[in-house]
Amino acid sequence: MRAVAEQRNDVPSGDTGASAPRSVAVVGAGITGLVTAYALRRRGVQVTLYEASRHTGGSIRTTHTDGFLAEHGPNSFVTSAPVEALIAQLDLQDDVVEANPDANRRFVVRDGVLQAFPMTPTAMLTTRLFSLRAKMRVLLEPLVRRGASATDESIASFVRRRLGREVLDYAVDPFISGIFAGDTEALSMAHAFPRVVELERAHGSLSAGLMAQRRRAKSPAASAPEPGAPGAPQETAPFARARLISFVDGMQTLTDALEASLAGTLQLGCPVRLLHRDGSRWVVEAGEDGATTSRTFDAVVMATPAHVLAAMELPAELRAMAAPVERVAYPPVSTLTLGFARADVAHALDGFGMLIPSQEKRSLLGALFTSSLFPDRTPDGHVSITCFVGGARLPERAREDTDLLVERVLIDLRQLLGVRGEPVYAHHVYWPRAIPQYTVGYQAVKDAADATEATNPGLYLGGNYRNGVSVGDCVASGEQIADRVEAYITRAG
Numbered sequence: 001m002r003a004v005a006e007q008r009n010d011v012p013s014g015d016t017g018a019s020a021p022r023s024v025a026v027v028g029a030g031i032t033g034l035v036t037a038y039a040l041r042r043r044g045v046q047v048t049l050y051e052a053s054r055h056t057g058g059s060i061r062t063t064h065t066d067g068f069l070a071e072h073g074p075n076s077f078v079t080s081a082p083v084e085a086l087i088a089q090l091d092l093q094d095d096v097v098e099a100n101p102d103a104n105r106r107f108v109v110r111d112g113v114l115q116a117f118p119m120t121p122t123a124m125l126t127t128r129l130f131s132l133r134a135k136m137r138v139l140l141e142p143l144v145r146r147g148a149s150a151t152d153e154s155i156a157s158f159v160r161r162r163l164g165r166e167v168l169d170y171a172v173d174p175f176i177s178g179i180f181a182g183d184t185e186a187l188s189m190a191h192a193f194p195r196v197v198e199l200e201r202a203h204g205s206l207s208a209g210l211m212a213q214r215r216r217a218k219s220p221a222a223s224a225p226e227p228g229a230p231g232a233p234q235e236t237a238p239f240a241r242a243r244l245i246s247f248v249d250g251m252q253t254l255t256d257a258l259e260a261s262l263a264g265t266l267q268l269g270c271p272v273r274l275l276h277r278d279g280s281r282w283v284v285e286a287g288e289d290g291a292t293t294s295r296t297f298d299a300v301v302m303a304t305p306a307h308v309l310a311a312m313e314l315p316a317e318l319r320a321m322a323a324p325v326e327r328v329a330y331p332p333v334s335t336l337t338l339g340f341a342r343a344d345v346a347h348a349l350d351g352f353g354m355l356i357p358s359q360e361k362r363s364l365l366g367a368l369f370t371s372s373l374f375p376d377r378t379p380d381g382h383v384s385i386t387c388f389v390g391g392a393r394l395p396e397r398a399r400e401d402t403d404l405l406v407e408r409v410l411i412d413l414r415q416l417l418g419v420r421g422e423p424v425y426a427h428h429v430y431w432p433r434a435i436p437q438y439t440v441g442y443q444a445v446k447d448a449a450d451a452t453e454a455t456n457p458g459l460y461l462g463g464n465y466r467n468g469v470s471v472g473d474c475v476a477s478g479e480q481i482a483d484r485v486e487a488y489i490t491r492a493g
């Protein structure tokens, strides 16, 4: 990996061409901003990447202490064609680690006992996670009528209608906590899971839709996405299979590699405070108190969390138009990575982790069996478990101090996993605003973002509140924004 670092720096700087290069400010060096800046620079555009904190990566950060590896945010992500292409461009193929195949096993807690989530029809028949009545209800799913297509339905309402209450409580509720740290009654099915809604719309039921998908996957034309399906992959390159991955040294490998390739463009510790138009160009004022500088660009990409707009000085009409964007909710989450001597944990930890339904009334939203997922995350003879606390379910608990949090989480781990003794390692990260909530009515946010861009040529709004929260979504979105910015500055030039 290190031998190819020079290649990463080979990305053209954009200032060697004969004609004056167009200049773009990218604001926020999380994965979205890094990918946008990287993709623009590869196209020969002159980029300045502003980052408020002293490091790049945003939610992606890895800490190594005493032989333990702790992720502050994402622990793994699912690949797609844009992700695989980025990994190849950065020459990171040898650094990728795929999750242990045992990671297919996910546990859900019911009545204080871990139950493997059923992944096959046979497992569904025999699982103790659902009652006989709930299983019968799932079998009736093909008979349930389509919902009204104009309704923006909550996830809870959609699942209750199609699959019944118990599937909502013991399957969907814990999975939603795992992805959004969110509340199924508040989140919008159409905005959080557009492809599932599309299955119902196109095929009448989820069962029929899934069967059609399986048939298509087996047919020779399998790689073609259903035309016009929301969330259908944009890519045209052949893509073998999605992998659940991280990197040998953790997730930060990806953002460090992007940072290394962006040498000379990055302004760390440089929050953008003010944005306004000057003719067809954009003025960006950035820096710490008393040391701000002002520069003019052809285009600006805001790749920050949505609420950052509220703290910035903006032209009044832009502020008014973007108001619904500023109001997107981000509940708090604490991540707590705990290390134990292997002998002090009774459970085999043979899976991805455990998800905990709201009904179980526990402190934990869920926990990843981190040292089972990827090798070399702990010293020999130890295991690590990454716990998630708070979210929309229990926001106040995310804010508790480390000692109290460890105490509360240990109660759950002792009862659920047979943990004995004390942790030998604890790493706590508090995210005051963790993940954007795609709530019912989210179309107003998307419309406001679209209208803001349409009426402010050269301004782009990106980040995980726009096109999906996963790392893979953010990579794809960064690439797409770069395409749009390039088209704009080419037209304008």
Ligand SMILES: Cc1cc2nc3c(=O)[nH]c(=O)nc-3n(C[C@H](O)[C@H](O)[C@H](O)COP(=O)(O)OP(=O)(O)OC[C@H]3O[C@@H](n4cnc5c(N)ncnc54)[C@H](O)[C@@H]3O)c2cc1C
Pocket (backbone or CB within 6 Å): 027, 028, 029, 030, 031, 032, 033, 050, 051, 052, 053, 056, 057, 058, 059, 060, 072, 073, 074, 075, 076, 077, 078, 270, 271, 272, 273, 303, 304, 305, 308, 333, 335, 431, 434, 435, 462, 463, 464, 465, 468, 469, 470, 471, 472, 474
């Ligand atoms: C606890 C947690 C666990 C997660 N787990 C997973 C997972 O397992 N798998 C997965 O795929 N996804 C996961 N996610 C989601 C995923 O990590 C995020 O959606 C994604 O990393 C967000 O990237 P981003 O670039 O859009 O935003 P961010 O990472 O939030 O980056 C935005 C950047 O903008 C900067 N900024 C803010 N204001 C300014 C300003 N005024 N000027 C300049 N810079 C500014 C910030 O400092 C930050 O660096 C998780 C997220 C969290 C929080």
